[in-house]
Structures are given as structure tokens and as C-alpha cells.
Amino acid sequence: MATAQAHDDGTAVERRQLLNVAYRLLGSLAEAEDAVQEAYARWYALAPARREEILAPGAWLTTVTGRICLDVLGSARARRERYVGSWLPEPLPDGTEWGRTGGTDPADLMVLDESVTMAFLVVLEAMTPAERVALVLHDVFRYPFAEIAGILGRTPAACKQLAASGRRRLRTGRAPVAAAGQADAVRRVKEAWETRDIAALVDLLDPAAVMTADGGGLAQAVLRPVEGGARIAAYLMALAGAAPGPELLVRSVNGAPGLVARSGGTVLTVASFEVADGRVTRIWVVRNPEKLRSWAA
Structure with a gap:
């Protein structure tokens, strides 16, 4: 059974997972780190007895991080209307290529795969916040729709429809896959x-x-x-x-x-x-x- 102590022992692993989720949801490493820090702040703000009651701290943190990202995505549209020129997601380097292995830079904790290619992230920008959360959490991180429902405040069936709508946008937007050549x-x-x-x-x-x-x-x-x-x-x-x-x-x-x-x-x-x-x-x-x-x- 997971306990608060087990959570503390696995903080580094959980933080890596949360950052990977948040970056794909927000397209910004800085905003992703802020979202994860806020989730941890809310965790440690709980009374010790309440933390002991939470059997799966990682799932709790993922839910909170998802809700924070959803709020950020909701306000991002207005911010980007004031942005000078086109807005693009923040590009990520390969940590090993730049000699930063095992460092504290959030970029070192990112798993680079097709779900972080610029083509993929740009299409995600065209989705509604709810579509983006449902698609990323289910299709990329394999979270069940029952858990995603708790983040979006919708039924699992509605979340399934949101993910399907997001997939259609991906097909229309021609994302992702990096060509062999x-x-x-x-x-x-x-x-x-x-x-x-x-x-x-x-x-x-x-x-x-x-x-x-x-x-x-x-x-x-x-x-x-x-x-x-x-x-x-x-x-x-x-x-x-x-x-x-x-x-x-x-x-x-x-x-x-x-x-x-x-x-x-x-x-x-x-x-x-x-x-x-x-x-x-x-x-x-x-x-x-x-x-x-x-x-x-």
C-alpha cells in the first residue's frame, strides 16, 4: 500500500512523470515546472493526517497537476492574443547531447518521443483545453478515462469523445511522425x-x-x-x-x-x-x- 513516506521516497520519479505530462499539456517547460511546483505545494499544504489517507499520492498529484494545466490552458488563449507574432511551443534539447546528464534542469527530466515533436505540439495548440488533456493523458500516458474524468469534471464517456475529437484534429493536422530521411x-x-x-x-x-x-x-x-x-x-x-x-x-x-x-x-x-x-x-x-x-x- 502506498503511503506518504513511500511518496516521499519516490518524489524524483513522480516529479519526472508530472513534468512530462505538464510539458505536453502546456508546450512550455517553464509553465510545466510552475504547474508541478504548485501541485507539490498543495500536497504539502495538506494536513499530515489527510496525506496519510491518500493511498496513491502519485495519482493525486497527477489529478491536481492536470487541473492546474487545464486552468493555464484556459487563460493561455487570451494571453496569446496579445503575443507579438506567432506563438510556438518551447523547443527542448537532448540533455545527453549537450552534456547535461542527471542535472537539475527540468529539460533533463523530459522523455523525448513523438509526442513532443514540434509537429505534434503545434497541432495540440489547435485543440480545446479539454481535448488536449483527454488526448494527452489517455493516448500518450495511458491514463484511464475514469481518472481523466476526475480532472475534467466530465463523465468518462464524455472524456472518451474528447480524446476521439483530438485524434481527428491530429489526423487533419498531419502530425506527428518524424520522417526517416x-x-x-x-x-x-x-x-x-x-x-x-x-x-x-x-x-x-x-x-x-x-x-x-x-x-x-x-x-x-x-x-x-x-x-x-x-x-x-x-x-x-x-x-x-x-x-x-x-x-x-x-x-x-x-x-x-x-x-x-x-x-x-x-x-x-x-x-x-x-x-x-x-x-x-x-x-x-x-x-x-x-x-x-x-x-x-
């Missing part, structure tokens, strides 16, 4: 950019490709998506012509091959890609420095 396509984009080969870049981009940038008003970025492979190539070539150019590196971004632009040891830009049939169909560029804190080497 993504690493090669990203490497070729890097080479074309570095050699200023606009013809090669145009050839690598799907004619209907779309690039979305997030500067948040804190870094220079296009405010609206750039549509069309030729227009994207021209925009990237204009950036390449700026001097001095940053160092461009192929790195794991949210578990998939991406590009990182670094200058003087500081990460300035993180780009994620969607590739189909060997050509880039979507590019997501994050330049908001507040979203790049976990990339500090």
Missing part, C-alpha cells in the same frame, strides 16, 4: 544555407512549404508565416547574407533532427522541421530568448 534533409538545408545556394534550398523545400517564426517581440522574426518554398528560400538567404553569420549546428530538437544557430556560445535560434518525401514541408523557428533558456550549454 529528416536528418539528411536537415543536413542538406544547413549546407545550402551555409554555401548560399538558393537553387539547392528551393529544391529542398516543398513548393507549398510554410515557415513560422516566434520572436515574441524580444528577437527579430517575421510576424506572420512565410508561405511557399521560393519565398522561404529567399528569406533564409537574406538572413545568410547578414554578417557576421552565426554558427549553424544539426542538433536534436524535441527528439527529432533540427538546426541550432549559435553565436559566441549563445543559442539564438532553434529550428524544427517536418519532412515528407525528402522535402521540407514545415519549418518552425523559435527565437524568443525566454524559450531558449534550456539550450544554454
Whole structure:
């Protein structure tokens, strides 16, 4: 039987799980950490006798974290209407790749899989908060609808319908799965950019490709998506012509091959890609420095 003492012993494991849930629900590592900290604050605010009565502290914490995330998602829509330019989820580095193994950075506790690819997270943004919670908790973390019902305040049957609606949005939004040739396509984009080969870049981009940038008003970025492979190539070539150019590196971004632009040891830009049939169909560029804190080497 789980007890409060057992919970204390397993805090690190539970915190990792809660962070993984919260990040997928919110698309922000900072907000996810705040949500988990708030859940623990509520746990320790309970009277000791009340904590002893809770047979499954992990389940209790998950329910509370889910409700906190639901509230955050409900208010996020209004906040993002005031956001400067496009809003994108916060990109995650590969902790081992950056030499941060077993550290205290929340990014080190994230499990990187297809449910954190930028393509997946961007489609999640189009869902209602309830759809997002039902889909992520059930399809990604395998929570039963009976438990999700306690978070959403709805019946298990209604939660099942919400998850089904979320799946339809995923199919319509073409998320996720990283293509087998993504690493090669990203490497070729890097080479074309570095050699200023606009013809090669145009050839690598799907004619209907779309690039979305997030500067948040804190870094220079296009405010609206750039549509069309030729227009994207021209925009990237204009950036390449700026001097001095940053160092461009192929790195794991949210578990998939991406590009990182670094200058003087500081990460300035993180780009994620969607590739189909060997050509880039979507590019997501994050330049908001507040979203790049976990990339500090």
C-alpha cells in the first residue's frame, strides 16, 4: 500500500512523470515546472493526517497537476492574443547531447518521443483545453478515462469523445511522425544555407512549404508565416547574407533532427522541421530568448 513516506521516497520519479505530462499539456517547460511546483505545494499544504489517507499520492498529484494545466490552458488563449507574432511551443534539447546528464534542469527530466515533436505540439495548440488533456493523458500516458474524468469534471464517456475529437484534429493536422530521411534533409538545408545556394534550398523545400517564426517581440522574426518554398528560400538567404553569420549546428530538437544557430556560445535560434518525401514541408523557428533558456550549454 502506498503511503506518504513511500511518496516521499519516490518524489524524483513522480516529479519526472508530472513534468512530462505538464510539458505536453502546456508546450512550455517553464509553465510545466510552475504547474508541478504548485501541485507539490498543495500536497504539502495538506494536513499530515489527510496525506496519510491518500493511498496513491502519485495519482493525486497527477489529478491536481492536470487541473492546474487545464486552468493555464484556459487563460493561455487570451494571453496569446496579445503575443507579438506567432506563438510556438518551447523547443527542448537532448540533455545527453549537450552534456547535461542527471542535472537539475527540468529539460533533463523530459522523455523525448513523438509526442513532443514540434509537429505534434503545434497541432495540440489547435485543440480545446479539454481535448488536449483527454488526448494527452489517455493516448500518450495511458491514463484511464475514469481518472481523466476526475480532472475534467466530465463523465468518462464524455472524456472518451474528447480524446476521439483530438485524434481527428491530429489526423487533419498531419502530425506527428518524424520522417526517416529528416536528418539528411536537415543536413542538406544547413549546407545550402551555409554555401548560399538558393537553387539547392528551393529544391529542398516543398513548393507549398510554410515557415513560422516566434520572436515574441524580444528577437527579430517575421510576424506572420512565410508561405511557399521560393519565398522561404529567399528569406533564409537574406538572413545568410547578414554578417557576421552565426554558427549553424544539426542538433536534436524535441527528439527529432533540427538546426541550432549559435553565436559566441549563445543559442539564438532553434529550428524544427517536418519532412515528407525528402522535402521540407514545415519549418518552425523559435527565437524568443525566454524559450531558449534550456539550450544554454
